[in-house]
Amino acid sequence: MTMPLLSILTALPIFGALIVFAAGRRDAQLARRLALVLSLVSLALVLYLWHAFDPAGLLQFQERHAWIPSFGAEYRLGIDGLGLLMLLLSAIVVPMSIAASAQITERAHLYFALVLLLQAGLFGTFTALNFFHWFIFWELSLIPAFFLIKLWGGPKRSAAATQFFVYTMVGSVALLLAFLAISLSTGKLDFLELADLARAGQLLPAMAGKLALHAMTARQIGLLIFAGAFLGFAVKVPLIPFHTWLPTAYEEAPTGTTMLLTGAMSKMGVYGFLRILMPIFAEEMRWMRTPLLWLAIATVVMGASAAFAQRDLKRILAYSSINHLGYCMLGIFAAAGFAGNDPAAVMEKAAALDGVFLQMLNHGLTAATLFWFVAMLEKRSDGLRGLNDFGGLRQIVPVMCGLMGIALFSSLGLPGLNGFVGEFLIFKGVFPLAPWAAAIAVLGLLVTAIVILTILQRVFSGPLNPKWSAMADLTVGERIAVAPAIALMFVLGIYPQLILGAINGTVVQMAKYLGQ
Amino acid sequence: MTGTGYAEILRLVMPETIVVIAAFLVLAVDRFFLTQAGTRVRFTVAAAIAVVGCGGSLARLWMAPQHAFLTEGMLVVDPLSNLVQAALLILTILAVLLAVESRFTEHVGEYVLLMLMATAAMMFLVSSENVLVIFLSLELLSLSLYVLTAFSKSSIQSAEAGVKYFLFGGMSAAFMLFGLSLLYGLSGSISLSGIASAIGPHGLDPMLMVALVMTVIGFGFKVAAVPFHLWAPDAYQGAPAPSASLIAAGSKVASFVIFAKVLMIGFAGAEGSAAWRAYAAGYVPVVAVVAAASMVLGNLAAIAQSSLRRLLAYSAMAHAGYMLLALAAHTSESVASLIYYVFTYGLTTVGAFGVVAAVETETGSDKLSDFNGLSRRAPLLSLCTLVFLLSLAGIPPLAGFFGKFFLFAAALQSGMGLLWLVILAIAMSAVSLYYYLRVLKGIYVADPPASAGPLRVPPLNLTVLCLIALAVVLLGAAPGWLLRLIENAVSAR
């Protein structure tokens, strides 16, 4: 690959942000359109990557330059199936969010510039292969998100934004310290090289040898460092109980931003688990299998249950995102938690990982769409979004509730819609590996279903709340806007191979490596 | 008096003689030709003659340096004494020049005469190693200084200062005389070296101790070391500026040099030690104690002062403390550093008093508040003040800092025993910065009184002050040559 496509991909939104900031100063609409166009351009670029990507091959579009030799920092880019998938997701979600942010009029140029910056952060995170390089984007993606919440958020935005920021930062610092330890003991910061080391079983001895901590066994040291790194990602995902920043943040953020947060940013955490923790800390994860699985279960079940207790649509969806990401975690922990690389085990792990990948994409798509619908609802109900503020809407806005119904069902995991595939595969993979975990987690599925159905019932069916008798159905523009998302749900639901094909090579290799 | 005729002696004491002649010349001219003229003219003429005289004597020292050691150390002429004398002469010249513009007295002739006599006395003092001559010249010096102090008849302070100086000088002179006579009794000799060789063997018996202490007290008075300092603040404050500067600069140089001689030659063998935990009786511990007391008390008391003159007086005690450190170290390096220190110190003090005089003549007092906003009223003068005070505080690259540095280095070189004293000294000099900065704050930071216009400073004084300041800077930036002179001189004997 002569052309540094990935660098271009990452640089594009940054320049886009500058352009939007400069050009959109006067006219909010112009800013929004510009941003939309730019995001579509990067979507096109990602699609081209998708097209040029060789499913069989692993790491592609690599770029590699020396950066700071003294502690092994490199400029290294590259994507495998995972990275590609994440790029695709971010490239899809960002235009959606921009399209959904029509109501932003105050300092719109800044808003959309920040959105594009956030996109740059996402792209950078998903393409970087060296910790130093990766961490830059990992952190920088926070800043736009923070300001998006802080400046355009709801009444409690300050608290929400700060909590979100500091909370995540705590995680990052822990992660950073852990990686310092690693880089000291190995002199490497490159994910793949570290993964190789770990597979060769040299990482742990190296750490134990280099950081001869007082009377700590290699195992303890490994766990200590793992704990640091784990915290970083657990907060980002988030795993219960590291999630308390999330509901407030999602609730207070402007809905367009919430789409970004849940659609793309929450995936950064899962991505981190897949790309970093699972390969590098395979052994530690195996040791910690049971607790980790319990965490995942807690996330699944408690997330769903907490969602049931909420009365605010955004909060409900926030908690249900926690629950959905919980499935990903479940799959990852199950896949990473068990040794043995006989074909059957590999197959099951592959299934689980396939599920995780799909779930990431699907949840991103679905959750973003759902929040979008909430945004539309808010627009019509001037900001009201309580579960009980509505009722019987289906009689007056059939199209909206039909489409939203589809989205809801997809998130509930109705077969035939994208939501189903991922979860199904995850359970299918987890079941043979950790039956008990799968069994308990099924509760989560049930509760989610109840939650979603409750939404449908309270909002759309039942007697019409006279307050909304004048509510307008989706405009043509809106229909056109959401159509692709809905269509995609069906497509992915019916033909998951579209994705599975592209990620297959990566997944299988991951599953293989996990065995060793 | 074996073999040396009076002509010989006269040749040896030519510099002193020239000064004395100049003194009488001044008086004569003032009495007989200038009775009608105004003070300024008379001062100018007198000063001119005095300067010429001192210049002549300087030239004599420079052109024909002598070397002699007359019997019993009655008269010792060697590079060291020459150097010190030269320094004394320079200080006197500066003092006289600064006096030209002052208005405190009608008796110009007498005043300048006394200054020159004091100078001559100092010159004799430093060129003698004989207790008798030392005492005589000290008395001559003291008497002229008493008068100089009380000279401003219009000011009650001046009179008071004079009286106190005289009373206290009397007491300490008595002490010293008693001490010296005891020495003579113990050793049967009046030459320092004789005394040393006589008392050396027997070590330190109580009589000698008493003698030692009494001598130390006597000289301690001259150098205004605590606790023999009590005269100094009043004298510094009361005396007319030129006299004060002569007391603070010239007499200090002379006294310290002779003090060093007396101790190091006269009490050679009775040094003892003031090393931490390795304490041994002798003059070193006495000096060390006095030094410590001077540093602490001088610096602390200076903080509380509101008058610049008194502040300078206390800081003078502090500096005396530092210099005593050199005596406690009693090595040739320490003597060299002492001499460098005392020279630069004298120079700086003269400058400082020059500034005080200049401001006093305008504002009529030397309260610190009168210096507020000086930098706007007289930038150049303030700059000089900055230099002087910072040099006193020991800020590089000014002479004061190098003086301190050499001094402390030398003190330590004599053995780490004095470390505690050095640490004390350095700590105290850090404290001292506080009060110097207070003065400078008034000058540079505070705003001038609304009414105050630019401050008129006589051009002569200003030039002199600038010269001094320049010298201070140069001696700091390039201390090398002066140091070489001193070291050669010290090692020459």
Place this chain on the structure above:
Amino acid sequence: MLAWTIYISFLGVAVQMLLPGKAVRASRALALLTAAGSFAATLAGWARHPGGELATIVRVPWIPSLGIEYHLAADGISITLLLLTGLVAIAGVLFSWNIDHRTKEFFAFYLALIGGVYGVFLSFDVFLLFVFYEIAIIPKYFLIATWGSTRREYGAMKLAIYSFVGSAMVLVGVIAAYVVAGAHTMNLLELSKVAFPVHFQMWAFPLVFVGFAILAGLWPFHTWAPTGHVAAPTGASMLLAGVVMKLGAYGCLRVAMALFPRGMDPWGFRVLGFGSWRGVFALLALIGIVYGAMVALVQKDFKFVIGYSSVSHMGFVLLGLMTLRQIGMAGAVLQMFSHGVIAGLLFAVVGRMVYDRTHTRDLDELGPMRLGKTLPFAATVFVLAGMASMGLPGFSGFVAELQVLMGAWQAFWPLVPCAGLGIVVGIAYTWRAMQKAFFADAGEGRAIAAHALPPITLPEEAGAAILLAASIAAGLFPQVLLKLILPALNSPLFDGLRRGSWQ
């Protein structure tokens, strides 16, 4: 070439004094010219010695009888700090553009200070170093006491006294070293070759180290820093935090550690769990990090927040020095640079952009003014600077603290999590200050319109741009500086350290 940095600065002082008092614009221009000139000289010197290895510039005997020389030399560390000084000096002049009260005196003192700083960084003779070190102190006093704001005389005097206590300790140590060495020289390199008796080093090292570290804001001798910074006029506080604190750290490295390496050896017994001075100072540095950050977290005065943040960040420098690992010390030097730039920037925003316009620094009062809207430029700069200061990757602070922490991991790992706590609190206070000052929600209180505040002037924008650019450049390409620093750390000067407990 590098020597000219000193000469140009003092030349500038002289010319400033000769200027007529009325020629305000002239003296500004002159100051800027001087600062830029010396910076250019630095660049030229850098171009001449790109390797970072030790290079003697001037060496003439000065006081032969004491073996003191006028010896200027530069290695990578010096050049790094010279660059820093140049940048901050230029920016400082730009941010002092609005000084119209006794302008020429201000700039005279300002340039004198800078000259002294350059001198310290360049002098390779301990005596000379000390001379410049003291020269740098006096102008600080007058800058603060005359042009400062709140409690300026208290702050100034406090700063002066702390500095002098510090330099007194240094002086004792230096003289003692000179005497004990008996080598009749003050040359750093030769003194560092002298094998001082260990028991001597054991008391001389802490003496000199603390003496210098006081100026580097070592806890608990740090309180001069916040008060001084707050009291100082913007330009001065930029220099104080940006450069002068580095003097201390530089002295610690260049003099204390290079001369008395064995002073950091274990005592052979343990007191309260400490086995060596190294451990003690490392802990003090750590306390500084956390403590400074925490105090900053609860300040009401915007400038105090920044003031304490410097304490916290300088803690990283000292910690890095104490690691005695190459990476840690390289990080420390890098942190000196980084903190210099960032702190300068922060003080510029707080002191010049905000305070000089709103005339209040109380965060609660700033809130209602909605500065985020009325002073977008200031807000942006502060956000960026804040990001840099909290050690976000991509800015200089990150690379520096990263390496320091790496060193710390090796040297004393238990401290690292605490340092992490410090970083987190650092994030918290930066963000808190930023929100309260610029992005406070619509609260009661006087919300002032945009036009009420004079707009940001060109010099401010220029200065901010320079510093930001420096921070980002150093953050993205630390290699540029590391190329200078690492060889310097391997220079023979630190042989003692390497022979000692260096790993």
Place this chain on the structure above:
Amino acid sequence: MEMISASPTAASPAATAIENSTKITPVKASGCGVFLVARVFPLMSTGSGAGATTALQVVTWVGGITAVFAASIAVAQSDIKRILAYSTVSQLGYMMMGLGVGGVSVGMFHLITHAFFKALLFLGAGSVIHACHEEQDIRRMGGLGKYLPITFATYAIGMLALCGFPLFFSGFWSKDEILHSAHLWQVSQVPFYLGIVGALLTAFYMTRQVCYVFLGPERLGKKHDAYAHGAAPHESPATMAVPLMLLAACAVLLSLIGTPAWPWFHAFLTGEPATVDFARFTEGGIVPVMVTSSLIVFLGLGLGWWLYGRKPVEDATAPDALERMQPAVFRVFQNRLYVDELYAATVIRFQAWAARVCDFLDRWVWNGAVQVVSYMVLGLSWLSRLTDTGVVNFGFDKGCGGVTLGSRVVARLQSGQAQSYLRILGIAFTILVLLLIWSSRG
């Protein structure tokens, strides 16, 4: 799968939503589910080759139970559409079972056939409902056969196909294949018997439905006399009739592509060439199974006819035949085995409780912990600040103050009284001498 079985129960919002969107959705959606399982079949069946991986077992069991469960509910329903809905569920159960035991082709084949005849039935039901002025309760229908001949005929075909009437209907072949595979399943025979029972029930409730709807006297007028407006039940227009007939045709003809004799469909899925070979009938127990299932179907039909066809139901309010025999059992079935109530009593209540607990944990425990930590940090910060002002600064200031004070004291020694000078001198003298004497002794 639980979702789907729950979905058509009218009370649950899902069904409403589904019926809102489009009638065909349940079939299609669930079809998608089956299709999906079929798609991932390779994934599931990997490992132990015999097609009995845990996943597949789960699928099988769930399928079998669903089949019987839903069918038994359908028996006692009186809403025409709901009966069909439950039958759908039960058929889905079959498909799942088929996938589980027999693999893709089996399940998919039934999926295809079912799609057609169930579509046919739903359409027919629609036509009936339309004809009866949106009446859905079968007890209020009856005797519609003569009014709606086409609907009746096609509906009958659909019904027979669904029941799996031997030989001529697609349903027979697809279902038979499933039963056959179930019969051959190594793991257990229970699914097979489940299937049998399901088949019986299916035949029974479909007969019941048909009897209620198309045969017997008209009970329509009893409710609201539609005749008053002269709107007698009338056949649907061609727009409805034609699709009915097409679907009916398919319901019959599809049987051709799945017979063991010519398993074209299976071949199509597996990619082998399809061959005609009637000998296959003789292969391992195909015929017995065929016979058994046929018998079962006839039994079911017979039972249905015996109960409902033999003597028609005169009155809409008249109790159901089964009800008369077994009121208790019937009520249980009528109330859908109290599934909803069960849920309400157990799951929902537990869920509500769990939700409250989780919400509590979230608000107070997790978030509380975070708050506590942050407050601790803040507290520490205040402490540090106090130390800074109260101790460090205070110390410095007091220190300086002390020095100043000391200096004042010292300065006051300077009384200026000449008399005191001598005293001080004397003291100093004695001290110094004593010092010397004392020290020289040591």
